[in-house]
Amino acid sequence: MTMKGFKYALLTGAVLPWATALAQESDLTQEGAVSRGTAEAVIYDTTLVDPQIQAFSNWKGKVTLVKEHLPPHSKPDLQFRRENGSNDLPAGGLSDEVNTTPGPLFPGISQTPWTPPDPTLAVGPTHIVETVNMALAFYNKSTGALEFSQNLDNTGNPGFFEDVGAGNFTFDPKCFYDHYAGRFVIVALEVYGSTQAFIDIAVSDDNNPNGTWYKYRTDARIAVGSCRYWVDYPGFGYDHQGYYVTGNLFLLSGNCGGFGGAVFRIFNKTPLLSGQPATFSDLRDGSAYSVQAAQSFDSPSVPYFVQDWSTTQIKIHAIRDPLGTPSLASAIVNVPAYSYPSGGAPNSGGSSIDVLDGRIINVFYRGGRLYAGHGVRLNSKNMARWYQFAVNNWPNSGSPTLTQSGNIDGGSGVHTWFPALAENECGDVGVVVAMSSSSTRASVQVTGRRSSDPPGTMGALTQLAVGTSGYNGGRWGDYFDIAVDPSDDTTFWVVGEYATGTSNWATWIGGYQVSDCGGGGGICDDVQAFTAKCKRTGKIIGKVVFTSTAHDGETVTISIDGQPFNATVANGRGKVGQCCYSGNHTVALDVPAGCKDPIVVTCP
Numbered sequence: 001m002t003m004k005g006f007k008y009a010l011l012t013g014a015v016l017p018w019a020t021a022l023a024q025e026s027d028l029t030q031e032g033a034v035s036r037g038t039a040e041a042v043i044y045d046t047t048l049v050d051p052q053i054q055a056f057s058n059w060k061g062k063v064t065l066v067k068e069h070l071p072p073h074s075k076p077d078l079q080f081r082r083e084n085g086s087n088d089l090p091a092g093g094l095s096d097e098v099n100t101t102p103g104p105l106f107p108g109i110s111q112t113p114w115t116p117p118d119p120t121l122a123v124g125p126t127h128i129v130e131t132v133n134m135a136l137a138f139y140n141k142s143t144g145a146l147e148f149s150q151n152l153d154n155t156g157n158p159g160f161f162e163d164v165g166a167g168n169f170t171f172d173p174k175c176f177y178d179h180y181a182g183r184f185v186i187v188a189l190e191v192y193g194s195t196q197a198f199i200d201i202a203v204s205d206d207n208n209p210n211g212t213w214y215k216y217r218t219d220a221r222i223a224v225g226s227c228r229y230w231v232d233y234p235g236f237g238y239d240h241q242g243y244y245v246t247g248n249l250f251l252l253s254g255n256c257g258g259f260g261g262a263v264f265r266i267f268n269k270t271p272l273l274s275g276q277p278a279t280f281s282d283l284r285d286g287s288a289y290s291v292q293a294a295q296s297f298d299s300p301s302v303p304y305f306v307q308d309w310s311t312t313q314i315k316i317h318a319i320r321d322p323l324g325t326p327s328l329a330s331a332i333v334n335v336p337a338y339s340y341p342s343g344g345a346p347n348s349g350g351s352s353i354d355v356l357d358g359r360i361i362n363v364f365y366r367g368g369r370l371y372a373g374h375g376v377r378l379n380s381k382n383m384a385r386w387y388q389f390a391v392n393n394w395p396n397s398g399s400p401t402l403t404q405s406g407n408i409d410g411g412s413g414v415h416t417w418f419p420a421l422a423e424n425e426c427g428d429v430g431v432v433v434a435m436s437s438s439s440t441r442a443s444v445q446v447t448g449r450r451s452s453d454p455p456g457t458m459g460a461l462t463q464l465a466v467g468t469s470g471y472n473g474g475r476w477g478d479y480f481d482i483a484v485d486p487s488d489d490t491t492f493w494v495v496g497e498y499a500t501g502t503s504n505w506a507t508w509i510g511g512y513q514v515s516d517c518g519g520g521g522g523i524c525d526d527v528q529a530f531t532a533k534c535k536r537t538g539k540i541i542g543k544v545v546f547t548s549t550a551h552d553g554e555t556v557t558i559s560i561d562g563q564p565f566n567a568t569v570a571n572g573r574g575k576v577g578q579c580c581y582s583g584n585h586t587v588a589l590d591v592p593a594g595c596k597d598p599i600v601v602t603c604p
Contacts, residue, residue, distance in 0.1 A: 026282040046148055053148065062113065073258065084337075094408060095459055101515055109507050121494075122185070123177055124207045125182075147210060230252045241268070244265065245265040262284070298368075312336075355434075355476065367586055368560070368586045371387065375417040418432075422483065446494060494512075
């Protein structure tokens with residue numbers, strides 16, 4: 001830590017915990033073991049930073065690949081990443097209908113000394129936070145005005161994580177807005193030599209990122225036998241109970257295999273909201289790789305995680321009792337067959353763009369529905385693929401199933417990749433993807449589907465930003481991001497990368513809506529009541545009552561734990577009855593969507 005950062009920490013009354021952090025490595029030698037740790041808070045006020053907007057954008061100097069500053073590592077040749085035959089499961093596509101309405105659009109962070117940018121965003125009531133390698137920025141959501149920007153490592157003035165001990169290399173930052181608590185949350189990783197690795201996490205004290213943050217530096221050295229591993233490529237999710245960080249484990253020291261599986265870190269969010277000491281628990285799955293954590297709405301019974309498993313299967317994980325005695329549960333779900341991406345994506349005026357390896361990009365949970373997306377290769381080109389799963393109360397009972405899936409096919413010779421998905425209160429889904437071809441420059445595109453659209457269908461792509469140049473930088477992304485606006489629960493916000501020069505990247509932030517989604521009105525005005533109950537036999541009954549018989553003959557959809565069931569309206573009522581269940585279950589009115597909140601019922 002620099003003397004400048006040390007003085008700054010003292011100025012704000014911060015606690016300096018990193019001197020003891022090295023004593024808290026996690027021993028996860030035995031799979032199923034749980035290791036626990038703690039960390040003290042550093043209290044930090046961004047309003048004391050001078051200047052508020054620091055000059056890191058539009059970097060003109062040397063640009064370095066992030067991986068060049070990491071210990072030597074490579075993707076594991078794991079058994080599960082394999083061709084696994086074929087099947088006849090259908091995957092939908094794009095319609096010709098444009099069902100997206102673009103809203104505010106403004107430039108995000110542009111070229112820093114690092115590539116790829118790895119952009120993510122968090123959307124609050126009045127502000128948007130963006131992170132990239134290795135910087136962050138706060139924007140006014142209404143105007144797009146940049147209010148604050150800072151490097152994440154100690155090259156800032158000071159750097160955002162400098163006063164918890166961060167050196168000159170933080171990487172893979174991510175962020176989200178916790179709508180349950182009304183807080184912004186940021187995570188970043190560190191690794192130095194063969195002895196140090198950290199997960200840094202910061203939580204704002206309210207729904208405005210300008211002002212006080214509670215920051216923590218937690219040891220991320222994972223012991224497996226006599227060897228130590230560091231954490232790479234984090235997933236970052238949340239629910240009503242905790243914050244969840246996942247990551248790949250690569251060898252830090254010792255004479256062992258170069259790959260140790262995936263770690264799952266659980267932060268109890270409650271102490272982090274008031275700057276109390278952080279408490280966290282770690283678990284490990286030695287066969288997992290590039291697991292993504294769900295950003296969750298509607299208070300799921302467990303946190304969910306997703307990874308690709310084979311060319312016909314997706315693996316879903318859950319953590320039982322995450323704040324007590326946590327344990328991992330896993331289930332494999334069959335999906336339409338695909339091949340892993342290869343060959344990169346051409347872009348006009350540039351060389352091939354690296355679209356990664358088919359790992360899951362993001363995960364989103366709402367009302368018993370779990371969404372995930374990744375890249376696949378079909379018909380001799382790389383293509384974005386998305387899934388919707390019904391969790392069916394798993395792992396408490398039942399098993400997760402695939403509800404629908406689709407490919408985002410931009411047309412002949414067009415490649416798409418990096419899909420990120422979210423669902424709003426209307427039950428409509430927004431998606432952002434990257435797109436390019438040999439005759440088009442790489443661009444940021446969005447699409448969406450209404451809850452009433454045919455299964456597997458997304459609307460036509462809408463362009464938000466396109467590069468001003470071809471790109472020769474190779475590495476792209478490594479992902480795009482999407483969030484739902486907490487102010488209206490209907491607007492989708494996205495961030496994606498585009499090129500401003502053959503070796504220069506920039507990001508673009510945009511908001512949009514899926515047409516006909518307004519969080520109520522129209523047919524919702526005719527919905528008098530929505531009820532759900534569970535009978536002694538375990539039969540769940542969901543019923544929607546309209547104000548008149550005007551909707552007789554129409555179809556309503558009521559889901560149980562994300563599994564949809566249709567009913568025809570008669571005498572002003574539509575009813576679904578399904579048997580037999582036990583325990584707690586979420587019953588939701590999917591069509592018409594956005595009219596009533598989901599209901600949790602308890603069965604014998």
